[in-house]
Amino acid sequence: MPEPAKTPTPPPWAAGGVGRAPDGEAAERVPVAAPGGQPPTRGVPTGRVPGGGVGDSPIRPEAESKVNGAFDYASDLAFEGMLWGHTLRSPHPRALIRSIDTAAALALPGVAAVLTAADVPGKLHYGLIEADQPVLAPGEVNYQGEPVAVVAAETLDLARRAAELVDVAYEVLEPRCDAGEAVEAGEYFRYQPVRLGEPVTADAAVVIAREYEVGMQDQAPLGPESGVAVPTGDGGLVLHVATQWLHSDLEQIAPCLGLAPERIHLAMAGIGGAFGAREDLSVQVHMAMLALRTGRPVKMMYDRAESFLGHVHRHPARMRYEHGADQDGRLVYVKAHIVLDGGAYASTTEAVVGNAASLAVGPYKVGHVSIDAWGARTNNPPCGAMRGFGGVQTCFAYESQMDAIADALGLDPLEVRRRNALAQGDKLVNGQVVDAYDPTRAVDGQPFSPLRDLLDRFADIPVPPIPAGRDIVELPGGTGNTTHGEGVRRGVGYGVGLKNICYSEGFDDYSTARVRLELDGATGEPVAYIHTAAAEVGQGHWNLQTQIARTELGVERVVLLPNDTKAGSAGSSSASRQSYMTGGAVKAACEAVRDLWQGRDLDDGPIEATRVFRHRATKPMDPVTGQGDSHVQLALCVHRATVDVDVELGLVKVVDLTCVQDVGKALNPVALEGQIHGGSAQGLGLAVMEEIVTDGGRVRNASFTDYLIPTILDTPPMRLRIVENADPEAPYGLRGAGEPPTLSSTPAIVAAIRDATGLPLTRVPVRPEHLTVRRPS
Amino acid sequence: MRVTLHVDGAELAAEIDRPGESLLSTLRDRLGLTGSKNACEQGECGSCTVLLDGAPVCACLVATAQCEGREVKTVVGAVPRPVRDAFVQCGAVQCGFCTPGLLVSVADLLERDPDPGDAAIREALAGNLCRCTGYEKIIDAVHTAAATLAGERP
Numbered sequence: 001m002p003e004p005a006k007t008p009t010p011p012p013w014a015a016g017g018v019g020r021a022p023d024g025e026a027a028e029r030v031p032v033a034a035p036g037g038q039p040p041t042r043g044v045p046t047g048r049v050p051g052g053g054v055g056d057s058p059i060r061p062e063a064e065s066k067v068n069g070a071f072d073y074a075s076d077l078a079f080e081g082m083l084w085g086h087t088l089r090s091p092h093p094r095a096l097i098r099s100i101d102t103a104a105a106l107a108l109p110g111v112a113a114v115l116t117a118a119d120v121p122g123k124l125h126y127g128l129i130e131a132d133q134p135v136l137a138p139g140e141v142n143y144q145g146e147p148v149a150v151v152a153a154e155t156l157d158l159a160r161r162a163a164e165l166v167d168v169a170y171e172v173l174e175p176r177c178d179a180g181e182a183v184e185a186g187e188y189f190r191y192q193p194v195r196l197g198e199p200v201t202a203d204a205a206v207v208i209a210r211e212y213e214v215g216m217q218d219q220a221p222l223g224p225e226s227g228v229a230v231p232t233g234d235g236g237l238v239l240h241v242a243t244q245w246l247h248s249d250l251e252q253i254a255p256c257l258g259l260a261p262e263r264i265h266l267a268m269a270g271i272g273g274a275f276g277a278r279e280d281l282s283v284q285v286h287m288a289m290l291a292l293r294t295g296r297p298v299k300m301m302y303d304r305a306e307s308f309l310g311h312v313h314r315h316p317a318r319m320r321y322e323h324g325a326d327q328d329g330r331l332v333y334v335k336a337h338i339v340l341d342g343g344a345y346a347s348t349t350e351a352v353v354g355n356a357a358s359l360a361v362g363p364y365k366v367g368h369v370s371i372d373a374w375g376a377r378t379n380n381p382p383c384g385a386m387r388g389f390g391g392v393q394t395c396f397a398y399e400s401q402m403d404a405i406a407d408a409l410g411l412d413p414l415e416v417r418r419r420n421a422l423a424q425g426d427k428l429v430n431g432q433v434v435d436a437y438d439p440t441r442a443v444d445g446q447p448f449s450p451l452r453d454l455l456d457r458f459a460d461i462p463v464p465p466i467p468a469g470r471d472i473v474e475l476p477g478g479t480g481n482t483t484h485g486e487g488v489r490r491g492v493g494y495g496v497g498l499k500n501i502c503y504s505e506g507f508d509d510y511s512t513a514r515v516r517l518e519l520d521g522a523t524g525e526p527v528a529y530i531h532t533a534a535a536e537v538g539q540g541h542w543n544l545q546t547q548i549a550r551t552e553l554g555v556e557r558v559v560l561l562p563n564d565t566k567a568g569s570a571g572s573s574s575a576s577r578q579s580y581m582t583g584g585a586v587k588a589a590c591e592a593v594r595d596l597w598q599g600r601d602l603d604d605g606p607i608e609a610t611r612v613f614r615h616r617a618t619k620p621m622d623p624v625t626g627q628g629d630s631h632v633q634l635a636l637c638v639h640r641a642t643v644d645v646d647v648e649l650g651l652v653k654v655v656d657l658t659c660v661q662d663v664g665k666a667l668n669p670v671a672l673e674g675q676i677h678g679g680s681a682q683g684l685g686l687a688v689m690e691e692i693v694t695d696g697g698r699v700r701n702a703s704f705t706d707y708l709i710p711t712i713l714d715t716p717p718m719r720l721r722i723v724e725n726a727d728p729e730a731p732y733g734l735r736g737a738g739e740p741p742t743l744s745s746t747p748a749i750v751a752a753i754r755d756a757t758g759l760p761l762t763r764v765p766v767r768p769e770h771l772t773v774r775r776p777s
Numbered sequence: 778m779r780v781t782l783h784v785d786g787a788e789l790a791a792e793i794d795r796p797g798e799s800l801l802s803t804l805r806d807r808l809g810l811t812g813s814k815n816a817c818e819q820g821e822c823g824s825c826t827v828l829l830d831g832a833p834v835c836a837c838l839v840a841t842a843q844c845e846g847r848e849v850k851t852v853v854g855a856v857p858r859p860v861r862d863a864f865v866q867c868g869a870v871q872c873g874f875c876t877p878g879l880l881v882s883v884a885d886l887l888e889r890d891p892d893p894g895d896a897a898i899r900e901a902l903a904g905n906l907c908r909c910t911g912y913e914k915i916i917d918a919v920h921t922a923a924a925t926l927a928g929e930r931p
């Protein structure tokens with residue numbers, strides 16, 4: 001009798017906690033930097049073992065297609081008989097539209113449709129939180145770049161030329177561009193106060209009162225906004241889109257098209273970076289309208305200038321802070337007045353204000369707080385989500401304040417932070433108890449302080465020395481041959497960032513995963529199929545899903561089904577939440593499949609389970625006191641920046657960025673390091689170069705020639721020390737990791753520039769002219 | 778006007794109706810070769826870097842009309858296997874939009890300088906913007922690729 005075919009069996013450890021962080025002990029990895037703070041060893045792939053499970057760094061499933069040119073980004077898609085769409089945008093920040101004449105555009109041979117607000121089939125507005133963004137301007141425009149009409153033509157060139165022929169009669173109005181004046185006039189999307197105790201200036205030995213400003217940063221993902229709408233022939237549509245959240249897109253698109261959501265299928269196209277820029281809709285409704293009107297597939301693709309006008313930005317901020325501390329540098333009170341400029345439409349301003357208010361003091365203990373935060377409505381470009389989401393602006397301010405306290409008292413910047421560091425059991429200013437660390441852990445009989453833990457790690461990472469006989473290209477100015485080092489000063493500074501992970505303030509945040517395990521008909525080996533709607537924006541989430549399946553199911557082969565709206569919602573690839581949320585959903589679905597597998601044979605057919613994963617419930621902030629357990633998880637990152645500044649020319653070179661970050665558990669060390677590097681670099685950009693400059697509501701620098709993002713010459717070696725203080729509530733103990741470094745690198749770099757120059761520097765980005773003013777002698 | 782190009786080893790003809798049409802537009806929109814990416818179309822980001830008769834250029838800044846009979850190598854034909862492998866293994870690819878252009882620039886660098894130091898790598902890749910990686914893993918990948926290629930040489 002022949003041997004029966006070998007049937008795979010469930011892994012023996014099925015009931016166990018595979019891949020969990022070691023109990024109690026905090027693990028530490030030093031993946032790139034060698035111990036002792038030596039420069040990173042180059043060319044040695046780190047942390048990679050062949051298993052490909054959680055904690056390993058297997059190769060991304062999509063990596064090969066991204067290095068051979070085959071990966072289809074949204075802008076690479078093409079369909080038979082496809083038209084090109086283009087958007088006509090308002091040149092004015094504020095105007096009434098008296099008339100629109102499309103006749104000349106329509107008369108151009110090859111033009112298939114020209115649509116205006118009058119042609120919107122359903123609701124005229126959409127929005128992520130509040131539906132206030134017009135699909136096409138209905139009678140008035142409120143920011144420069146607001147869509148007024150859309151054109152479909154045989155080529156993109158023709159569509160652009162046709163758009164120029166649309167005759168719009170504007171009655172130009174005076175734009176409101178000052179966010180502070182808007183707040184005073186009652187024009188704001190949200191006001192959120194936080195009140196705790198009674199801040200009394202007289203109670204403090206040291207009072208630091210300063211004003212800070214943060215410029216408007218852009219996400220600048222390299223892949224332009226793009227997509228294709230394909231009519232199905234029965235009045236429905238397939239939309240190929242590059243978005244951070246498919247289901248939120250669908251919820252906003254369907255009412256505008258006047259279609260039932262079931263008539264629209266969203267399929268994820270390849271995403272060329274996001275960083276928050278793909279949370280709001282861009283091409284979606286426009287291309288769908290054009291496809292419905294023409295009955296043909298319609299592709300839209302922004303060029304770079306249009307991209308700068310066609311997505312939201314990071315809120316610029318003006319902040320007035322007053323910190324009072326005692327003689328030892330311990331905070332007595334904090335007062336803050338925070339005005340974020342939301343621009344013309346709501347986008348996510350409401351949630352950004354909540355973060356700015358609740359994180360306004362950072363990870364520091366203080367009993368008396370008075371914070372007022374607004375998100376103003378102006379005629380500036382709309383602002384919304386960008387990596388760090390409301391945490392970035394206040395982080396620059398509160399960290400600058402901590403340094404000023406240290407300066408005033410002659411304390412070391414690390415020491416002043418150590419003295420004020422929140423510990424397990426302490427409360428944030430919203431009254432939320434810090435509870436996301438091992439409750440049994442204590443240090444010298446004191447509750448464990450996650451921040452103190454990170455700060456202490458710098459003790460054995462030396463500041464890089466100034467090398468003897470430096471080549472002048474290593475100096476600020478580089479190959480510009482601007483100095484031989486005469487005016488170059490070195491500075492060192494620290495920054496701490498506290499970021500909430502996942503969606504806060506009572507939002508019903510969930511993700512869905514379907515996992516099917518079946519035998520490969522040819523080989524008889526088990527294959528896990530995973531279906532989610534989670535966006536792979538570059539962070540490595542697809543890879544993580546395969547790792548979780550390998551760990552939980554013990555299988556080698558994992559197949560990811562395309563992300564689309566046939567799967568349940570995965571929520572957004574935002575808020576550093578996808579490892580936690582869709583990772584949690586995939587883990588739960590795999591566990592369910594594994595349990596079913598215990599009592600069944602795969603020979604009898606596939607085993608499938610769908611699970612919805614939710615994090616713990618949160619509460620809204622009290623509208624008067626700001627109190628309430630509004631956050632899910634907290635994540636900390638600390639940077640030390642070392643800079644060289646040419647104080648005569650105002651040139652800055654960031655020499656080194658050392659980062660100590662608590663990630664709870666490193667699920668994929670290589671991808672994790674990449675997130676920290678990338679987040680740190682975006683914080684560097686905000687510190688010294690990145691700003692959308694507006695003048696009377698008009699964007700002055702909508703190009704990569706004029707909006708500078710860090711090049712490889714601007715970005716220093718980054719030493720990482722990754723700390724794993726597990727969160728007992730989170731899948732595998734992880735903490736979201738993508739955003740925190742974006743918070744902390746900016747204040748660290750500015751602190752280092754202050755150290756080098758002695759200048760107060762209360763605005764980012766720091767520009768050369770801020771450094772070449774007369775310095776205190 | 779009809780332009781004949783040698784792209785990644787194949788002879789291809791394109792019918793151009795605009796005198797200013799860029800090589801990038803011809804490759805992507807007329808020939809369907811979308812490996813070269815369009816991130817800025819003004820020569821700032823390097824995502825469309827190709828080798829034109831062996832020299833790295835931004836395809837968005839070259840007029841197709843200038844390319845009659847010339848050899849174009851994109852990410853498909855310009856990049857040695859070890860360079861691709863190094864990018865994949867070192868985690869130098871995140872969203873990947875800058876990757877095709879970077880790979881072509883790295884291939885060109887390693888052709889000129891088989892064992893570049895960090896400073897030489899930074900200088901050579903200064904025209905290729907990456908928004909995801911902070912460039913650290915890219916530098917790792919170049920060193921890894923250089924070591925592999927050195928091992929392959931007789």
